[in-house]
Amino acid sequence: MNIDQNTIEALVLQIIRMSTEDGPGIRTTVFFKGCPLNCAWCHNPESISPKPQVWWVGNRCIGCRTCLSACPEGAICLSESGVEIDRNVCTGCGTCAAQCPAMAMELLGTVWELEPLVAEVIKDRAYFNTSGGGVTVSGGEPAMQSPLVALFLKSLREKGLHTALDTCGACGREALDRILPYAAMVLFDVKLIDSEEHQQFTGQGNRRILENLVHVAGYVKSHVHPAALWIRTPVIPGATDHAENIAGIGRFLSTQLTGAVSRWELCAFNNLCQDKYLRLGGKWQFEKAPLITSGAMDELADVAKKSGVDPQIVSWSGATRETGNNSRKEADVV
Ligand code: SF4
Ligand code: SF4
Known part of the structure; x- marks a missing residue:
């Protein structure tokens, strides 16, 4: 990739407007293509390959x-x-x-240069201003294209916009540090606390991810408003949805990141991405997995609240089912 600022470019999967799930307020989210992880449950399998x-x-x-x-x-x-x-x-x-x-x-996947990409998201400024929203970079893993992503967020900050980095944390420290100064907040995924399970379900152990998380927490505490780090844990049936995992993540957050996290959200599995796997010529391992029940999400939220973190920061979200059927219930947050 060319890193000359005048011709710098990145591969973008899509730009989603009016998002309410990628940080505070109403946001425009830029999904960069390419991810170092290969999560078995990935809801955006088209974002994994770094190529068109x-x-x-x-x-x-x-x-x-x-x-x-x-x-x-x-x-x-x-x-x-x-x-x-x-x-x-x-x-x-x-x-x-x-x-x-x-x-x-x-x-x-479409190649974007810096200035056109900035101009594209600036169009949405009106609803950023009225909702307290802004721009989120997501993926894939945006840190894989850190030269453009850093300059993109820098430009938006200079224009007075709120910016958020949504990361899986599986990236080099240099790439992370290039972006952090220009992210007003970080959304950090913590999927599995056991490294072997992490390897099994995502293709990589979690040591570097957790080290990066501690680094980000330290950075956030010393440089940014303390409300600027959110943790998100996908609750996936048969993978991340066991109490030991949630309790272990909670212990890690409470002992290693003391006071840095303002929100820990458990995100209920959804099964809407099956067609994407078919379109890519593959099969989804979770195609027959039912939605999580709202009762199970309540129980995991209780485990999280008792894990050592401030209970006030714990919430859960996503579509669920009532016990015994697979019909969808409205998304909710506890
Ligand atoms: S299948 Fe389409 S994208 Fe692939 S090489 Fe042929 S024309 Fe190009
Ligand atoms: S055969 Fe189908 S996919 Fe191919 S060009 Fe025609 S409409 Fe498009």
Whole structure:
């Protein structure tokens, strides 16, 4: 990647407007593409690869075969189940998506330069100002593209906007330190406290992540308003949803990050991403997993509140089911 400030660029998966889940107020969230982790439950599997990709949206396809002849690599074929992409051959050039008349082929990942990206999010300034919101960088892992991300947040801070870094923490210290001075707050994911389980479900142990978390907490306490560090724990059935995990995370937060965390949110698993795995030609390990019950979330929140942290900082969110069925209940926060 070019790191000359005048031509610096990054690969962005998408820009989501009017988000209420990525920090305070109403926010615009920029999702950068590429993540060092490979979480088995990932709700955005298209964000993991650091390269552009395409996927096929079957219910839009009109079967015209334009993509087959457009592909310079011969990576596309039509089978009984629809369009198939040979991902060992596909370069992510996006020609098929550009020529598909039905928008059934979608390009995942667009290269943005710094100034256009700043100009794009500044458009939303009106609702930042009225809601106490701002801009969040997320992913994927934004620290993987830290040269642009740091300058992006710096530019927004200079314009008086609130900024947030949403990170999985699996990044080099240098990349993190490049971004931290320009993040008004940090949203830090802590998924599993046991390193072997972390390795099993995400592809990496958690030592570097926890070291980075302690570092971020120290930075936040000494440089930023103390309300600027939120921890988020995804509650995933059969993976992170056991009481030992929640209690262990709580002990870590209370002993290693004393006073630095203003919110610890348990985020209930959702099962809305199954189609994404199919579009990428894969299968989702959690496709048959039911939503968590609201009672189970209440119990885990109780475990969190008794783990040593200030109980006031604990909340949970997300769609749940009533015991015995899988129908969705409104998202709630306790
Ligand atoms: S992105 Fe490019 S290489 Fe990949 S399938 Fe489409 S046209 Fe072919
Ligand atoms: S060009 Fe688009 S609509 Fe035509 S076959 Fe390919 S994916 Fe389907």
